[in-house]
Amino acid sequence: MTTRPAAGTGANPATTPATGPAADRRALASAHPPGTPDPAASGLRADRVSRTAGGTLVLDGVSLTLAPGTVTGLLGPNGSGKSTLLRLLAGVLAPDSGVVTLDGDPLGALGRRTVARRLATVEQQADTQTDLTVADVVRLGRVPHRRAWTPPSAADETAVRSALARTGLADRARQPWRTLSGGERQRVQIARALAQEPRELLLDEPTNHLDIQHQLDLLALVAELRLTAVVALHDLNLAAMHCDRLVVLARGRVVASGTPGEVLTEELIAEVYRVRSVVTRPEPDGPPHIRFLGTVPGPAAAGREA
Template sequence: MRVDLDAVTVETGGVRLVEEVTLGASTGQLVGLVGPNGSGKSTLLRCMYRALRPTAGAVRVGGEDVVALSARENARRVAALPQQSVTAFDFTVAEVVAMGRMPHQRPTARATEEDRGVCADALERVSAAHLSGRGFLTLSGGERQRVLIARALAQRPRVLVLDEPTNHLDIAQQLELLALVRDSGPTVLTALHDLNLAALHCDLLHVMDGGRVVASGAPYDVLTGALLAEVFGVRAHRVRHPVTGAVQLLFDRLPFVQSAENRGAP
């Protein structure tokens, strides 16, 4: 399902967090948002799953403004994994994943065989089936992240919104997770800190800085040395991945420029 953000602006407390962002994601694409901390990535994603309402502009999923959809219909279209997911009660892993089926059930209905099958499949896909009977609060950070991804997959969304989904995962799990969501079917919008992971897995990147999109395009076209120096304040050396051919980056600090008053100091 196609996603379009049209001139989205978000203000809170008199501060403009996102300013006139326009971008799109075609059906089935994996689209990444990258940028330094505070650039507006999470704020923009929160508008996608209605945790925030834009001050101006619109978010459209399948051509319809998400604000105009009922909560149930929006949950059938969009599943989200926020950066901070809090579960106050120690539900079992199976119970947490089953929550993903709620948009597809009547309020008083019990889980069906189909629901149970969807949940079991979601846990299997994230290699967490063995955790089914465990209490969620007893899990490690990486285990919790995989369970929350399973809950989102059990929701069977048309659009998947992920805010730093590789947090707490080791490198093998990071690679597996991004390959999984890429092949899962929905259109995926994700914020990522790791630029090399973004370059490997994303079809399209939008670079954010100061609440605006400052560059958009294929990873190789976007992740240039000049842009990375300007936005991230680092020097980047671009290389090709020996297997995939994707652009990969080696970083070091920008050369230190000595201030004028210290140039004559011993």
């Protein structure tokens, strides 16, 4: 397999010309006036983090640097460590070694409220046993900004209305949560995350259980938000279409990182996923497209859940 620059090494993230929204976001993120702080030195970072669960090494020295305003896709087979890495980035889990930092400060040294005002997460599925409206669910995103037992402020309600509008849910504000489809619920969860007014957004396989239209709509929405987003995905074509950079994990290690065109090669797909494929570019400057041909004999690259 061709060696790829590991995440966080400072390698140039784009070595091939590209156009479109993803390329525009990469250009904005990489351009900063001389004498100003390098954006890569701030924001959310993981530095050689490792994590063991049940005596099994789940993550092994993973580093990740996120360019502001870009979407990074986390790829890899089941058990490769994607969900564990997202939980470390969110502060839900602590690394056994290494450190996750937010603007240079170790995440573990920051209060949960401070972290929640900066980071928002969207899980694979969300449910509630309480009869809530769409607006009620979105208001939960304002909890980090309010004192206990205080009613929502004017600023809270403004943030909720803005989040509903940005996700196309303004006309659903009073609709009961339980009446929504799976795709609509995921959109509400993104609105709830936006109401937190975060700078970083973490999503763990948000397209699971959604039909094709809702998968495309949801990832297009994430790409349009202009937040620093990390999204774990299984669908390589969706990742190629909507992510600026990709990080591929296998057995808890980073095995490739870069733009979709750099990372998604037939060689890597065969080695990591044990699948034969043909990778083409329907448009010269567009994202790669993967057509799967069948499995490759031999053991999978990862075989445990994480």
